Amino acid sequence: MRRFLLALLLLACGSAFGQAAEIAATVVDEHGRPVEDAVVVAVPSDGSVRVPAHLREASVDQVDQEFTPKVTAIVVGTPVRFPNHDNIRHQVYSFSPAKRFELPLYAGVPAAAIVFDKPGVVVLGCNIHDWMIGYIYVSESPYFAKTGSDGKALLGELPLRAYRVRVWHPQLATGEETTRKTVDVERAGPVSVQWTIALKRETKIRRVPAADGRGGGY
Amino acid sequence: MYRTAHRCARTLARGACALLAACASGLAQSAWQYDVDAGLTYDSNVNRAYAPADIRADAAFALDASAGWFYAVSGGDGLTFADEATTQIHHRFAGLNALEVAAAATYRHKFGLGYAAPWIALRLSAAGLQYRDDLRDGGRVEAQIEMGQRFTPEFDAALGGVLERRYARHDEPVVPGISGKVFDLRGQALYARAGYALTERLLVAATLAVRRGDVVASTRRDFAIFTASDAVADPAFGADFFAYRLRGTTDTAKLSASCALDGRSSLNAVYADERTDAAGSIDYRSHSASLLYAWRY
Numbered sequence: 389m390r391r392f393l394l395a396l397l398l399l400a401c402g403s404a405f406g407q408a409a410e411i412a413a414t415v416v417d418e419h420g421r422p423v424e425d426a427v428v429v430a431v432p433s434d435g436s437v438r439v440p441a442h443l444r445e446a447s448v449d450q451v452d453q454e455f456t457p458k459v460t461a462i463v464v465g466t467p468v469r470f471p472n473h474d475n476i477r478h479q480v481y482s483f484s485p486a487k488r489f490e491l492p493l494y495a496g497v498p499a500a501a502i503v504f505d506k507p508g509v510v511v512l513g514c515n516i517h518d519w520m521i522g523y524i525y526v527s528e529s530p531y532f533a534k535t536g537s538d539g540k541a542l543l544g545e546l547p548l549r550a551y552r553v554r555v556w557h558p559q560l561a562t563g564e565e566t567t568r569k570t571v572d573v574e575r576a577g578p579v580s581v582q583w584t585i586a587l588k589r590e591t592k593i594r595r596v597p598a599a600d601g602r603g604g605g606y
Numbered sequence: 607m608y609r610t611a612h613r614c615a616r617t618l619a620r621g622a623c624a625l626l627a628a629c630a631s632g633l634a635q636s637a638w639q640y641d642v643d644a645g646l647t648y649d650s651n652v653n654r655a656y657a658p659a660d661i662r663a664d665a666a667f668a669l670d671a672s673a674g675w676f677y678a679v680s681g682g683d684g685l686t687f688a689d690e691a692t693t694q695i696h697h698r699f700a701g702l703n704a705l706e707v708a709a710a711a712t713y714r715h716k717f718g719l720g721y722a723a724p725w726i727a728l729r730l731s732a733a734g735l736q737y738r739d740d741l742r743d744g745g746r747v748e749a750q751i752e753m754g755q756r757f758t759p760e761f762d763a764a765l766g767g768v769l770e771r772r773y774a775r776h777d778e779p780v781v782p783g784i785s786g787k788v789f790d791l792r793g794q795a796l797y798a799r800a801g802y803a804l805t806e807r808l809l810v811a812a813t814l815a816v817r818r819g820d821v822v823a824s825t826r827r828d829f830a831i832f833t834a835s836d837a838v839a840d841p842a843f844g845a846d847f848f849a850y851r852l853r854g855t856t857d858t859a860k861l862s863a864s865c866a867l868d869g870r871s872s873l874n875a876v877y878a879d880e881r882t883d884a885a886g887s888i889d890y891r892s893h894s895a896s897l898l899y900a901w902r903y
Binding site: 490513518589590592593596600 | 636637640641643659676678680682684716720721723754756758759760785802803806807809811852862864866867868869870871872896898899900901902
């Protein structure tokens with residue numbers, strides 16, 4: 389009997405440790421339209437964040453004189469490369485407090501990756517092409533996902549516990565913390581959470597040419 | 607003089623070729639850029655006459671195409687070489703139909719990193735001008751300096767100056783002892799411009815310019831303008847019209863609105879008000895409006 393109870397306890401513990409939950413996040417704007425490129429981050433409420441020791445390198449490409457993807461979400465400590473696929477050189481830089489750096493004018497793939505070692509938002513620019521703008525969201529938690537064009541993101545492989553979940557987007561009109569929700573995932577399986585966020589106008593330098601209306605001088 | 611302009615154009619073109627050759631290794635890291643502007647333009651006083659009875663208005667179809675090559679010399683320096691062709695086809699005055707072929711070199715330096723860093727640009731251009739009315743044929747050279755800054759992603763402003771010299775090919779005097787090279791002109795201008803993006807698609811801009819130099823007014827025979835002018839010729843506005851070259855100051859105010867149609871093109875409306883105060887109290891005014899489609903690749 390004692391052996392049977394022990395086996396039952398081990399089975400229960402085993403299943404509890406092995407089980408994982410999911411948060412199915414949906415982000416829409418004030419008009420109910422899906423918001424693409426929103427980063428949804430889940431931070432365990434008990435503060436037990438474990439960042440993996442070996443992080444896979446991420447990549448922010450430059451294609452047709454734009455950053456691709458426009459928004460990249462990584463966990464703190466991730467190395468990122470900036471391959472240039474254009475036939476013109478770029479000079480990528482950031483003034484953001486989370487990571488200040490400058491890659492001198494280059495073509496192809498820069499030799500060294502940049503390690504993003506502080507959480508926060510890093511705004512990318514190119515000194516040659518002022519209209520180029522990109523964002524790297526450096527998360528303190530390994531549990532995050534980015535929404536697609538349908539405004540949906542799935543945070544998977546979450547250990548069963550309570551999380552503080554928040555949303556960030558480049559055009560978010562309010563502070564990121566105002567989006568915070570507590571989501572308790574005590575049982576395995578998906579939990580659906582929806583955010584309605586207010587977006588401000590995108591502040592991007594216009595790339596499209598304007599005619600100068602020459603003429604006169606007859 | 608016309609040859610001088612052509613020589614300048616050839617020198618610029620040769621310089622561009624030499625630099626292209628010198629930068630052959632860097633060609634793989636340069637970008638070609640193609641621009642086309644096309645549209646309609648209307649001018650309320652196309653002959654720049656001061657007497658109301660002599661004022662002629664006209665509309666024209668304008669097409670401007672250019673192919674340029676941009677090379678980033680360093681993170682803050684860029685060189686652009688471009689060949690441009692412009693044509694205008696007028697509704698009323700066919701003599702004004704023109705083809706202009708130009709070569710231009712632009713060097714731009716940015717004082718620092720980021721979009722808000724101030725910059726300076728130097729531009730040299732030379733053009734050959736071919737009109738249906740031969741009197742206007744010739745060449746033109748321009749040197750331009752511009753300094754500017756983008757203060758926010760939406761707002762930018764610049765100040766600039768232009769030195770220009772236009773050379774007339776033909777000298778057809780109609781008054782003995784007075785030059786017929788009416789379109790042999792020189793001038794200098796200062797300008798300020800600012801642009802503001804109201805929305806992601808809509809950009810508005812304003813330019814104020816002051817130009818001091820030679821101007822050409824075409825009117826019927828007139829003693830007051832004749833005594834103030836230093837060159838007279840027979841222009842494209844009718845048998846009883848004459849073109850007079852005068853010294854004058856022209857103030858121009860220009861407003862434009864540009865609506866982005868997609869990632870590469872825009873529709874542009876431009877309005878300009880030009881007032882000239884010329885020698886001998888010859889003052890005239892003109893308004894022009896354009897609707898242009900602009901495309902860049």
